[in-house]
Amino acid sequence: MTRKWFSPLVSLLIFSCSYLQFLDGATVTDSIKPGQSITRSETLISAGEIFELGFFSLGNSTNYFVGIWYKKIPVKTVVWVANREQPLTRPPGILTINMEGNLVISDGRTSYSVSELSSIRNSTSSATLLDSGNLILRDSNSDVLWQSFDYPSHTFLPGMMLGSNNKTGKAWTLTSWRSEEDPAPGSFSMKLDPENSAQFFIMQGSERHWSSGVWNGRNFSQVPEMRLNRIFNFSYVTNQNESYFTYDLYDASIISRWVLDLSGQIQQLSWLEKAQEWNLFWAQPRPQCDVYAICGAFGRCSQDNMPLCECMQGFEPRFSTDWNLGDWSGGCMRRTPLQCRNIAKKDKFLVRPKMRLPKMPQSLAVGSAQNCELACLNNCSCTAYAYGGDLQL
Numbered sequence: 001m002t003r004k005w006f007s008p009l010v011s012l013l014i015f016s017c018s019y020l021q022f023l024d025g026a027t028v029t030d031s032i033k034p035g036q037s038i039t040r041s042e043t044l045i046s047a048g049e050i051f052e053l054g055f056f057s058l059g060n061s062t063n064y065f066v067g068i069w070y071k072k073i074p075v076k077t078v079v080w081v082a083n084r085e086q087p088l089t090r091p092p093g094i095l096t097i098n099m100e101g102n103l104v105i106s107d108g109r110t111s112y113s114v115s116e117l118s119s120i121r122n123s124t125s126s127a128t129l130l131d132s133g134n135l136i137l138r139d140s141n142s143d144v145l146w147q148s149f150d151y152p153s154h155t156f157l158p159g160m161m162l163g164s165n166n167k168t169g170k171a172w173t174l175t176s177w178r179s180e181e182d183p184a185p186g187s188f189s190m191k192l193d194p195e196n197s198a199q200f201f202i203m204q205g206s207e208r209h210w211s212s213g214v215w216n217g218r219n220f221s222q223v224p225e226m227r228l229n230r231i232f233n234f235s236y237v238t239n240q241n242e243s244y245f246t247y248d249l250y251d252a253s254i255i256s257r258w259v260l261d262l263s264g265q266i267q268q269l270s271w272l273e274k275a276q277e278w279n280l281f282w283a284q285p286r287p288q289c290d291v292y293a294i295c296g297a298f299g300r301c302s303q304d305n306m307p308l309c310e311c312m313q314g315f316e317p318r319f320s321t322d323w324n325l326g327d328w329s330g331g332c333m334r335r336t337p338l339q340c341r342n343i344a345k346k347d348k349f350l351v352r353p354k355m356r357l358p359k360m361p362q363s364l365a366v367g368s369a370q371n372c373e374l375a376c377l378n379n380c381s382c383t384a385y386a387y388g389g390d391l392q393l
């Protein structure tokens with residue numbers, strides 16, 4: 001018992017002695033050098049105080065991460081996460097450049113190498129957070145050895161590239177977060193078509209969720225909002241070495257970002273200084289009936305309706321506040337419970353045309369529509385059936 005209690009303490013002490021080096025007082029810095037580190041309560045701040053790098057945790061989660069966020073935006077907006085899949089779970093935590101010149105995050109017990117530089121290269125002389133939000137490792141000649149822009153999380157910032165390197169096969173892709181509180185890679189990713197057709201796909205696992213349409217020199221055909229205007233300079237670059245899409249802002253005072261959100265939607269947002277909030281400029285795919293179960297259980301989606309979703313006859317929103325705010329994921333619930341097995345008050349079905357089967361329908365071999373109805377009626381967990389064409393609810 002004593003030993004168990006003792007050993008973490010010993011390792012903690014050794015760890016503190018060998019690594020902990022504080023930066024000079026409280027001076028703001030944008031760089032660290034080999035042997036230096038920042039602790040959980042310290043941050044790096046880019047020279048123009050645009051971005052900040054440090055440790056953070058999300059919501060009620062006890063996991064914590066190293067990431068980059070906007071320094072001046074009060075709504076903490078994380079644009080990059082160093083250790084998405086390797087959260088730290090207990091204090092302390094430090095970020096340092098180790099002897100091999102790699103950027104390393106450590107909690108004393110485990111450490112995670114953010115960069116993976118081979119030792120043959122000239123070693124890192126500094127790590128600097130730039131005003132673009134890019135964290136770069138440079139050698140003594142100021143050549144860039146590694147940069148965070150090469151490892152995007154879910155955010156696409158001005159100056160970043162999305163695409164692929166034809167030589168190394170390396171791709172610059174966005175990957176959604178797993179949840180609001182977990183930046184680990186979620187199920188959506190946005191990448192360049194590997195067939196080099198100059199279009200981007202949002203993938204859900206290995207299935208294609210959305211396509212941008214082909215770049216025509218000015219815009220992507222399926223993103224009409226992406227007009228070449230006075231704010232953004234979009235470009236698609238392709239040559240024998242690499243193919244990528246990038247953008248810049250003509251007016252540096254504008255703060256704008258693209259993000260691949262939890263639902264697999266790519267959004268362009270701009271910060272509104274007056275309102276102190278992010279404004280959605282455009283999003284794709286647009287919320288529409290093609291998105292499976294967009295209206296939740298027993299919700300009905302009509303492309304031409306505003307709002308898009310309504311409850312089926314006899315149903316009401318499960319969470320009416322959310323529903324009215326356009327969050328339909330809670331779906332609808334029955335006003336009156338089913339009479340299932342109550343022979344005296346038999347349930348009836350309602351014909352609903354133009355419906356689609358659920359993702360996991362159950363098929364039965366029955367001879368007729370009547371038998372199908374009967375089979376459903378006799379099973380209390382069966383709520384709808386389709387025989388041939390229309391769905392009966």
Ligand SMILES: *[C@@H]1O[C@H](CO)[C@@H](O)[C@H](O)[C@H]1NC(C)=O
Binds near residue numbers: 059060
């Ligand atoms: C955090 O925990 C509190 C109390 O347990 C709870 O009320 C709140 O909803 C939680 N927040 C999130 C984002 O889960």
Ligand SMILES: *[C@@H]1O[C@H](CO)[C@@H](O)[C@H](O)[C@H]1NC(C)=O
Binds near residue numbers: 121122140141143
């Ligand atoms: C390493 O740095 C030296 C000078 O400091 C330079 O001459 C040399 O080209 C560099 N090598 C690489 C691979 O960058």
Ligand SMILES: *[C@@H]1O[C@H](CO)[C@@H](O)[C@H](O)[C@H]1NC(C)=O
Binds near residue numbers: 216218224225226228
């Ligand atoms: C997209 O580019 C095409 C070709 O240059 C152009 O004709 C079209 O007007 C552009 N669309 C928008 C919305 O700007």
Ligand SMILES: *[C@@H]1O[C@H](CO)[C@@H](O)[C@H](O)[C@H]1NC(C)=O
Binds near residue numbers: 233234235248
């Ligand atoms: C737009 O971006 C491209 C590529 O980065 C650049 O060559 C071009 O000069 C930019 N255009 C303007 C008007 O800044």
Ligand SMILES: *[C@@H]1O[C@H](CO)[C@@H](O)[C@H](O)[C@H]1NC(C)=O
Binds near residue numbers: 166167
């Ligand atoms: C990628 O490189 C190969 C060989 O180096 C070349 O044949 C091919 O055309 C290149 N692809 C593009 C899109 O340039």
Ligand SMILES: *[C@@H]1O[C@H](CO)[C@@H](O)[C@H](O)[C@H]1NC(C)=O
Binds near residue numbers: 239240241
């Ligand atoms: C492609 O890469 C080679 C070798 O790094 C370089 O010499 C060449 O200029 C590059 N081509 C383009 C179009 O960037």
Ligand SMILES: *[C@@H]1O[C@H](CO)[C@@H](O)[C@H](O)[C@H]1NC(C)=O
Binds near residue numbers: 362379380382
């Ligand atoms: C009743 O329906 C549910 C859902 O469709 C199904 O999982 C279950 O196997 C059915 N039970 C019987 C006895 O058919």
